[in-house]
Amino acid sequence: MFCPGLPYRCSPSVALRPEPFGALAYDFSTRRLSFLKSLELVEVVRRLEHHRDVHAALDAAGVHPERHGSLLAALASLCDTGTIEPRGGVPA
Template identity: 65%
Template sequence: MSTRSAESAGAAGVGDSSVFDPGAPYRCSPQVSLRPEPFGALVYHFGTRKLSFLKTLPLVEVVKGLEDHPDVHSAIAAAGVEEAQRPAYLKALAGLAASGTIEAR
């Protein structure tokens, strides 16, 4: 997966003032529904009523696995993301946190 793919994999949205901490535990927001698609997933946020996309299957796996791991780094590793791709995933996940798709738990 290219860096550009992972960067664009995050949901487009306005950020909030919170800081994304990949060393902390996260989860998919309870206000979010993920619908699997061949390319990744459709993401619908019931609170903001925004529809967005996760454009890769590995990113979907990371987002779904967040709740099962003590931090974001562990979820990325468990999904088998190569070391060279991890910065792009962290950037995408920071975007998902800013849009409210994922949240600290």
Template identity: 65%
Template sequence: MSTEAEAEVRTEPFDPARPYRLSPDVALRPEPFGALVYDFGTRRLSFLKTQLLVDVVRELENQPDVPATLDSAGVPAPERTRYLDALAGLLSAGTIEAR
């Protein structure tokens, strides 16, 4: 028997070779530190803590895969692993989804 919290956990693995986009249930509100993220489906509020991460999330829809997105957004090579980890977390949370 599953609980409601278990039902909200996303199990889809993050694959940088796939295209992603901001979930249609999510709105971003720009802030000086990055953005507030509101999920209308779960009513959860979270944060994107840098403007560059906001740029990456917004650019996902325009690129064929995650590496192209990171290139387009200007993510420096030494920081790419951190951004891949962040995107995997955003997928798990439902902030982004595969296209």
């Protein structure tokens, strides 16, 4: 279950390939291909591992507060598919 108050990261088995619309995410473990359909979402996913929680990653990526809800829904979906995953430890 996705909890934006916790720290996350892009799964180590997932590679992101930049595209004009956002990115392709390929999971080498499951062979699943996903589409990240906005550059904003890609930026947040890339920042996840560097912040104490999802909210901090959204802020660091410069996401307008009105967009937080839609991006949190997208991140929850990415968590359900294993593209992102919870991580232990919190950066100082």
